[in-house]
Amino acid sequence: MVGKNTSDKPVLSVSGLTIAFGSTTVVHDLSFGIAAGETLAVVGESGSGKSVTSLAIMGLLPERIGRASGSVKLGDRDLLTLDESEMRSVRGGQISMIFQEPMTSLNPVQRIGDQIGEAIRIHRGLKGAELREAVLEMLRKVRIPDPEERIDNYPHTFSGGMRQRVMIAMALACNPALIIADEPTTALDVTVQAQTLALLKELQRETGTAILFITHDMGVVAEIADHVLVMRRGRAIEQGTVHEVFSNPRDAYTRSLIAAAPSLVGKLADGTIPARGVEGVPLSFRGDAPVLEVRDLSVRFPSRGGLFGRLKGEVHAVEQVSFAIGKGETLGLVGESGSGKSTIGKAIIDLAPRHSGEITVAGRRIDYADPRSLASLRRDVQMIFQDPFGSLDTRQSIGSAIIEPMQVHGIASGKEARAKMEWLLERVGLDPARATSLPHEFSGGQRQRICIARALAMSPKLIIADEAVSALDVAIKAQIIDLMIDLQKEFEVSYLFISHDMAAVERICDRVAVMYFGEIVEIGARDDVIGRPGHGYTQRLLSAIPITHPDQRSARPPQRVDATPPRSPMKPVGYRPPPQSWEMMAEGHFIRRAS
The missing domain is CATH 3.40.50.300 (P-loop containing nucleotide triphosphate hydrolases)
Structure with a gap:
């Protein structure tokens, strides 16, 4: 089972997961596990079933339309057997999710500070000034400029990438055991993407959080994953460690994904050009x-x-x-x-x-x-x-x-x-x-x-x-x-x-x-x-720009989260x-x- 560390009990263990909408099966007999401190990347093109798998784990399939069978265990609890009230205690506290489209995931009529603070209040029990400071700390972590000012702003006043940072702050706020990141860097530029990936890695080192990272970008997979699960048309077609999959891909589809990873033909010239x-x-x-x-x-x-x-x-x-x-x-x-x-x-x-x-x-x-x-x-x-x-x-x-x-x-x-x-x-x-x-x-x-x-x-x-x-x-x-x-x-x-x-x-x-x-x-x-x-x-x-093979991780300086306050565009x-x-x-x- 990919991502399962045999020396440690997996944080998440999925076995025989099958998902159907009506009479149409969209995910077939999927199995994987993720141990504490590990990142499993689930990759595939649109329609491969990777995002609907994450919704099934979170208990967010459409009622009366979508159904999931098999087993999805968080520790010893099978999430597929929990009712909605029990799942509410799991979501945001033990499992957090970062969605791809932040504008549709954020409440447009609620201040971003209140949206981040809601999960902290429910799961960590903080109130008042203590709650506000916890929200500000999360905004600083994801490098929102002027957090003291922006905490009271509404989502429409943020750029697309900044809204995604808000979503990441919400996911990280309660130190969950598992983070499901569904295309979390798609809307981010390469520098902020690198900062975000570095932040997620730093979080893992500090807390041992497991990450299920859903993406179509093999460059990001090469940067962050420990294990890879390749999906196509609802089935797992290849799985293994990130080095195995990149160095010796067995399936032609996996090879095509690796070949399509973003890379630049142009090489940086050595030396300087007179100006x-x-x-x-x-x-x-x-x-x-x-x-x-x-x-x-x-x-x-x-x-x-x-x-x-x-x-x-x-x-x-x-x-x-x-x-x-x-x-x-x-x-x-x-x-x-x-x-x-x-x-x-x-x-x-x-x-x-x-x-x-x-x-x-x-x-x-x-x-x-x-x-x-x-x-x-x-x-x-x-x-x-x-x-x-x-x-x-x-x-x-x-x-x-x-x-x-x-x-x-x-x-x-x-x-x-x-x-x-x-x-x-x-x-x-x-x-x-x-x-x-x-x-x-x-x-x-x-x-x-x-x-x-x-x-x-x-x-x-x-x-x-x-x-x-x-x-x-x-x-x-x-x-x-x-x-x-x-x-x-x-x-x-x-x-x-x-x-x-x-x-x-x-x-x-x-x-x-x-x-x-x-x-x-x-x-x-x-x-x-x-x-x-x-x-x-x-x-x-x-x-x-992301690397194209995990072997290149040590070949360039590590991306670090910049702790200095970001430059502010606010002027008198x-x-x-x-x-x-x-x-x-x-x-x-x-x-x-x-x-």
Whole structure:
């Protein structure tokens, strides 16, 4: 039984687990065990049964629909025999779970401090100031900036990666015997991912916690796992120690997963490249004229507090950002969660308030106070969001979702709109006969294809892809990236590709801009930025990319949890940032000088 330490009784022992929904069996006769202090990675593509296995362990299968048989023992207790009231005492106290999609797991109308504190209050019995301090300690552990301020904020004020950190804090709060981590680092950039994995390892060393780590990223498996269980179509097809599975994979499917592990072709160059000063803001792009030009964009959010909600300061989410994108070009915008990269995309399409700056699309300056200028912007610029299910109306058929924007903007109607919708579905690899289906009837990868088709329905000049592939497993991610590349060639559309996935950025992008605390610190051709990074932060970003084999764990310095307080984006009202200055590393390759 994989993950079972014969010298120690397993914390979790699963034997003959079979899960069915109605007459359909989705998990077949699954067995494994996890000892204290061990990490078992369960890997496989979407639909393999790995996440539903975790729900069965937690007793969270849908009532009257899902049923589990076999044995799931936590110590000596068989969880499948417990009633709901008994399982409530287990969840959060003895077993905690970190979910993949934090926004759907967090209560949008409850402050994050209250949500973390609820588990601590129930399972540890803390109250008042003692409870608040315990919550603050968890926020510090997962490196939430300004924890004393953010403890009273709501989930929508956090970035996707920051919300996942909140979920991790909730899971760690009661020192559980077992943590089930269901794709916990999917939404995180590589540096925060490395910090999170280091934090989980540190927790294991301190408490002996067992971890069931569900993922599709074999790079993460190589980093953290002791044992590996590979699932496909509801069955275990391979299991063993992490070294056995990576060094001698027996199944062809396992070999394909290992081959698809994120890695960079570009190698860091040795030595330094001479740089020279540059006057003004570097706005290089490919082609004759830019499709998008952003000049000195700043986005600030007010921070209020006290009895009367007085203005205490401003969060400088984006500060003096400038770049341009040419026709048919892809610019990658990369950086940590909270660096401001998604805020830039939202500010361009008027989903975030702009403090200052100028945005030009296809030679026309956007006047955000003019409805006609905004209508033109929404025709020319479309956005693909990270969560395709959240960006689709659950009650609207996918065909209607694609047709509706064409009708609203007067691009097409009637038979013409329907014909274009069917053609677009074919172009993104979906059957037009499914146009009447609802979003929940499709997989995650298929839903993202629907969102791409909807964006293309407007014949845009620019598509902003905000973490469009980060939540997909490696096989589907590769398909979506290849699709985007093919569609770009066909439609000559430009992309602003916002991502923390450096392997995806290398695959699709022509140029790369690196963001750090709301500012661009390096920008240039992909091969220059990834292969010859000039800025220290870019170098750290690239060094945090997961390894591709567990033997490499000792070949690089260990990732450590930084105990120093994170830099705060909060500034006093009226703060003026220092002027930017640049150095040119090569033609079109620039780095920010230290201010």
